[in-house]
Every structure is written in structure tokens, then in C-alpha cells.
Amino acid sequence: MNTFSSNEVFHIAAxxxxxxxxxxxxxxxxxxxxxxxxxxxxxxxxxxxxxxxxNLSKTKVLxxxxxxxxxxxxxxxxxxxxxxxxxxxxxxGLCCVASRETxxxxxxxxQNSEPLITREQxxxxxxxxxxxxxxxxxxxxxxxxxxxxxxxxxxxxDKAAFARAKQLAQNTxxxxxxxxxxxxxxxxxxxxx
Amino acid sequence: xxxxxxxxxxxxKELEQERDSEIAHSALEHSYSLIAFSIPITDEQRxxxxxxEVWDTSYVLFDGIPNARDITRLKQQVxxxxxxxxxxxxxxxxxxxxxxxxxxxxxxxxxxxxxxxxQQILKTGYLLRTTAVYGNGKFGIADRDIIAAREYLASPFCxxxxxxxxxxxxxxxxxxxxxxxxxxxxxVKLDRSIKAAIGVxxxxxxxxxxxxxxxxxxxNNWILAREKxxxxxxxxxxxKPTQQAHLMPLGAHVRAHLAQWQVDDEMxxxxxxxxxxxxxxxxxxxxxxxxxxxxxxxxxxxxxxxxKSVDFQELLVAFLLELAGDRHDDLSEEMGxxxxxxxxxxxxxxxxxxxxxxxxxxxxxxxxxxxxxxxxFWYVSEEKLEPRLGIRAQEAGxxxxxxxxxxxxxxxxxxxxxxxxxxxxxxxFLRAHPIHRHIIKRVQQIKAHPYMEIQDNLIGExxxxxxxxRLKLSFFxxxxxxxxxxxxxxxTLFQGAPCADxxxxxxxxxxxxxxxS
Numbered sequence: 228m229n230t231f232s233s234n235e236v237f238h239i240a241a242x243x244x245x246x247x248x249x250x251x252x253x254x255x256x257x258x259x260x261x262x263x264x265x266x267x268x269x270x271x272x273x274x275x276x277x278x279x280x281x282n283l284s285k286t287k288v289l290x291x292x293x294x295x296x297x298x299x300x301x302x303x304x305x306x307x308x309x310x311x312x313x314x315x316x317x318x319x320g321l322c323c324v325a326s327r328e329t330x331x332x333x334x335x336x337x338q339n340s341e342p343l344i345t346r347e348q349x350x351x352x353x354x355x356x357x358x359x360x361x362x363x364x365x366x367x368x369x370x371x372x373x374x375x376x377x378x379x380x381x382x383x384x385d386k387a388a389f390a391r392a393k394q395l396a397q398n399t400x401x402x403x404x405x406x407x408x409x410x411x412x413x414x415x416x417x418x419x420x
Numbered sequence: 421x422x423x424x425x426x427x428x429x430x431x432x433k434e435l436e437q438e439r440d441s442e443i444a445h446s447a448l449e450h451s452y453s454l455i456a457f458s459i460p461i462t463d464e465q466r467x468x469x470x471x472x473e474v475w476d477t478s479y480v481l482f483d484g485i486p487n488a489r490d491i492t493r494l495k496q497q498v499x500x501x502x503x504x505x506x507x508x509x510x511x512x513x514x515x516x517x518x519x520x521x522x523x524x525x526x527x528x529x530x531x532x533x534x535x536x537x538x539q540q541i542l543k544t545g546y547l548l549r550t551t552a553v554y555g556n557g558k559f560g561i562a563d564r565d566i567i568a569a570r571e572y573l574a575s576p577f578c579x580x581x582x583x584x585x586x587x588x589x590x591x592x593x594x595x596x597x598x599x600x601x602x603x604x605x606x607x608v609k610l611d612r613s614i615k616a617a618i619g620v621x622x623x624x625x626x627x628x629x630x631x632x633x634x635x636x637x638x639x640n641n642w643i644l645a646r647e648k649x650x651x652x653x654x655x656x657x658x659x660k661p662t663q664q665a666h667l668m669p670l671g672a673h674v675r676a677h678l679a680q681w682q683v684d685d686e687m688x689x690x691x692x693x694x695x696x697x698x699x700x701x702x703x704x705x706x707x708x709x710x711x712x713x714x715x716x717x718x719x720x721x722x723x724x725x726x727x728k729s730v731d732f733q734e735l736l737v738a739f740l741l742e743l744a745g746d747r748h749d750d751l752s753e754e755m756g757x758x759x760x761x762x763x764x765x766x767x768x769x770x771x772x773x774x775x776x777x778x779x780x781x782x783x784x785x786x787x788x789x790x791x792x793x794x795x796x797f798w799y800v801s802e803e804k805l806e807p808r809l810g811i812r813a814q815e816a817g818x819x820x821x822x823x824x825x826x827x828x829x830x831x832x833x834x835x836x837x838x839x840x841x842x843x844x845x846x847x848x849f850l851r852a853h854p855i856h857r858h859i860i861k862r863v864q865q866i867k868a869h870p871y872m873e874i875q876d877n878l879i880g881e882x883x884x885x886x887x888x889x890r891l892k893l894s895f896f897x898x899x900x901x902x903x904x905x906x907x908x909x910x911x912t913l914f915q916g917a918p919c920a921d922x923x924x925x926x927x928x929x930x931x932x933x934x935x936x937s
Contacts, residue, residue, distance in 0.1 A: 229505055233565070234557025251823045252763075252857025259759070290854065297847035301765040328762040378566060380508065400802035401810070401817030407801060411808030412469055412625050413885070413907030419463045419520045420544065420910075 230380040231272075233262045239392050240275040244289065246395035247279045253289050260320030263327075265381035267346055267373050272381070273388035274316040279395065281313035292318045296325050299333045299363050306336060306362040315353045319343065322361060323372035332364040334371040346373055421585065421914075421931065422749070423572055425923045450572070452511070452579075453482040454586040455494050458594060466517050468551040468623035470806040475501070475515035477548060477594075481583040483509050483562065501552070502804065506560040511573075512583040513561055516548040516591075519621060523547050523595065526610075530599035533606045541617045542680055542936050545900060545912040547591040549621030553580045568756070576638060576756050581896060581913075588620040588914045612919075617936045619915030622898070625908045626807040629878075629888040630798065633824045636862060636872035637757035642895050643871035645755050649741050649748035654718045663743050664712050670743055671706040674735070675699055677899070677933035685903040691731055698732040742932050760861040765847045767864060769837060772846065776834050779866045782875040783827035784834060795881035798822040809885065809907060827877045829859040899933055 241258035245251065261271030278288040295307040312318060315335065322334045335343045335353070342364055343349055364371050458477045465474050478498045486494065490509065497504035501515055522544040526536045557563040567573040592615050599607040632639055678696045683689050705724060711717055718740055725736040776784065786793055797818040801808050812818050823829065833856045840849055850857060865872060877883060885907040898911040916934030
């Protein structure tokens, strides 16, 4: 069975996001969320594609979602609503990564204001279209994200999402010409020394 | 190699022969194995570039001892390289091409009962030349996290360098094996002194340049380790007796190395010629007895070299670090680095602006209204995803440019910051300008990581990409840089290094700037 390394997940997701037209910094944060999701047993590529191709909702994970996280990290203390996300999994992943890297406890809360932390809670709630609320958690909360084993690899891959990611990544590549083939890399095409 | 040698790691080699010359190597007590495949290819098929589809030899560094099933799987996948799929058991994926003339010549000579000519070793220096060494999860192999805490392999690129060192040993075995198969009655093995003189080649192109730009904290930590080592040595009041004893022999060693460094590239050869003269002029200073009594001799020598070429100054620093001995070796443990992390949204806009003015003046001073300053664009070709450099005014594809234009991004950021209200938050600025998310992260790290930026315009007409390649390769102990163009170089690694069966038996290896005697 093919499994994917975290580095592969990162690059596939980052190129897909860049290929969809988002800038490098957004692509890298999104891709790191995809890696995090993959390391805890979700399909990070599928979550990325769902966020990119979410044309139904008015909010975008990679625009409003990131902005909401930045607001919560800076000074915002009231919960922020992100209405009608097609699939909020990547948003949750972004919150986890931001929380882990900044030490500021933020995340997604349920309708009864409980933090969604475990994989099971997330699986039950965030794999379908829904409104979500992002919030800054109380400092006494231990860790607002599940443990993340480094050796767990993405194995169960949504083929359609993977194909879509590859298709989007194509937008970051430049077609070859004879001139670019000959001179672009700086070495001849034959090496017999 | 020093670490392996200190721990007296052994190598258990098993040679398995099949029709198609399959040879398996096992190395070191933790049981890492180099699995090597050698196949015949035509001269027309042989290219060191990423666009290649076949190679003379291909390898993986396997985590542990492979079983028969692993070997069967790897035999199918490894020769395919980028087109293959790999598992967490594989730590490094690599391939190498023969140095055609030297390889065939060595085989011929061994088969006829003779040793290779040392003059020929001087010209080439290697039997096999690696053309890509992939680590960290590429094509399904293990992520770096898997080995990041392991003894020996924790420092950046240790697994990759172990692989290359094992390939050097494999290259010795391969020529001996072919010579024996050709003439079992007459064939001889390589003399130990010849083995020592044969390193392993490496061919490096533009792919290394984006790596340096995309791993700024790693770059900082590498340079910082070097700067710290030098700074610590500068504080030493006098040279120690062992250092005094090494001064002249080491100076002569450098001169001998420079004398053996010959390249085809005219510009590079001129630089080497100048360096030889400068070093020759400098040697009497090392011979001067007053240096032994002088306080702070390192600072003095650096001062004496300050008016010479940059090549000389870099060589002098490397010489001094070598002279310092192993007292700063532990700094290599600080050379790893994490990613840039999340943006610090608490920083104020005026503070960010101040950092730009203080630390990025080199970028802000470039005049991008001149066409020459945006002459090139970096891109990834859809053909096997090879990194390439294009001329903006002449070639299509600039709209898909790889964002390595750090200086230009800095200027855009500065312009947008100036137009934005200073009292507003960084979070709101990012909302309005998400395009700056990456460059702001970089700027926020610069104070703590002063060496993280290549302070040059990487899209300007004056950009000389080979300098970036040399920078990275120098940290791998590369020597004898042999440029093939302004964006491609060959080097030699591990010339003079001990072979696996010599680990722990020798104290002074001829690894730093090797000299073929």
C-alpha cells in the first residue's frame, strides 16, 4: 500500500494552494495544517482540496479563516463565526498548528461552546458543511489539539482529491521549450567525462 | 566520518552477485544498509540532470537489514528514482553516473593486474558521480523526523552524507568486481593508497538554490556555527603548542591542494590561480616565529588577510577552523532548524517597518525600475519538475515564477506598509495583503537569525547562481569545485577519507582539502 510522507503531503498541498492562486505564505500555512491532519489520521490533501474548492460558502478557510485565527491570536477575545463552510477540517487543522506554534490556545468550539479537541469529536462534527465558531480558549485548558505522532503517514487517500491537487499544482509549473531544456538548468543534456 | 571513527563503527559487507551485478552493502552497528543497483546504460542516455531517466547506478539507504522481499521491491523501484514509490524503511534515495573515462580506465588497469595512474586520479578524482541525493520524505521515503533524534544521523544531511560515503566504498568494490569478472586470473584489487585518493563525485544544479532560500533558519544556523567557531578561536590568547606545530604543515597542505586543483572553466581557473599566489604570499606569515608569541594570533591573521580576495579570506577562515582542531565540533549539533513557524501578529506595523529599514537595507536599495534588476525568473519546469532559470524578457512562464525574489518582495512589503495606517494591527494588514504573509514571517525572524538571508538580488542580471550552490556544498566538505556553467558544478567528496574498514584506525585523515601524493 502506498503511503505518503509528511513532506510529500506538505508539498502536494502547498503546490495545490499556490496553483489555485493563493500566495506562498498562505500556501505554507495551509500545507502545514494538511500535514498535521495527516499525522493524526485524516486525509490532509482531501481537506486542503475541500477548502480550496469550497465555492458554496461565502467564507474561505484560506482567507477569512486565516484572518480569524490572526485576530484571535492578536487581541480578539470574542468568538468569531465562520458561517457555512463546506468542510471545516482544514480550518480546525490551521487552528491546531497556530495554537501549537504560538502557545496561544485557540480552536473550534461546538454549538454548546465546548472545544473540539479529539479526533473523534472532529470526525463527528467537521467533516460536513457547517457553521463553525473559532474561539480563544481558557488558559487552564491543557492542550487544545490532539497528540501528533511523527511516524503516522497518510495512507488512506481520496483519489479524486489527490488528482485535483496534482491538477492545481500544474499551474505552478512552466511548460518546457527547447531553449529552456537546453539552457534553463545550466548543464548539457549529456554527461560523459 | 569522525563520529563513526570515534565510535569505531564497523561495516559488515555482504556481497551478493547476480547476473546483473547486484551488490548489497550493510554498514554500521545501528544497521543501516546501502542497497545498490548497477545497470549498463549507453553514453547517450547518461545525463546528470533531473531530466535523466536512467543512471549507471542507483541506491537507497535502508533503515536496518533488508529481507528478500525488500530487495525484490527495491530492485523494481530504486532504478526508477523519482518515478518509483518508497516506504518509511528507506531513508535516502540516490543515483550516480560513472566517470566514463576514469571508470573504464581503472577497470582496464585492474583487470590487467595494474594500479590506476595517480595523474588520472588528479584529473577526475572519482569513479562515480552522484546526481541527486534525496532525503526527508521525497517519493515516499522516511521523513527527517524519523531520524532526527538518532545518534550519528541527527545533524542535517548526515543520512545523505553517510549514503554518499557508502557509495564511495561501493565504487571501489564495483571496479574490483568488474575487473575480476573480466580477468579472474590476472585482476588485482585497488591499493589502499589509491582507494584513499578516490572520492565520490557530485553534480549539482539549480535545485540547491531554492533550498537555501526556502530554509532560512537552517542557513542561519550553518553560518552561525561557523561564525561562533571562529569567534571562539579569536578569543584564544596564544596558539597552543599543537596548533603551533600544525601551522606550517597545514599551510603547506593548503598550497599542495591548490596546486592540484585544475578546472576547465577559465574564470574559475583564474580565481584558483590568484588564490595560489595569494596563499603563497601569505605562507611566510605562518612561518614567522613571532606568530607563536603574538597575542590573539587569529585576529591578527584575519586582519592580515582582510585586503586580499574574498576567496582568500574564506580559505583563511577554513584554514583557521581546521587549525583549531576539534574544540568546536559540538557546534555542529546546533545546525538543525525548524520551519519559520506562525506569524507573530502582535508585532506593530512601525516595528516591522523599523526592522525592514535596519536589516533589509540591502534589498531596499535595489532599483527595481531597472529592467536588469528583474532580468531572470526562477521556475519549475513541468518536465520532471526540474528547477530552471529563465530570462524574463525572452521566455514565457514568468507569471508562474517561483517566489525566490526576496529583495523584490521586501520592497513591495515596504511600499504597502507605508501606505497602510501605522496605528492598525498586523492582523488587519495581513487581511488586506495576504500576499505578504511569507515575507513578513521572514522579516520577523531576522533579528534572531542574522545570517538567514542571501543578501543579493536573485533575479538580477548579475546573479551568479553557482555561488549559492557552492555555499551549500561547502558545508558538506566539498572540494575541487569544477563549474560546468554559471548554474552547474561538479565537486568531489570524501577524497582522502578513511574507507569503512579503516574507521578508528587512523587519527589524521587527509579529508580537509585532500592532497593526492
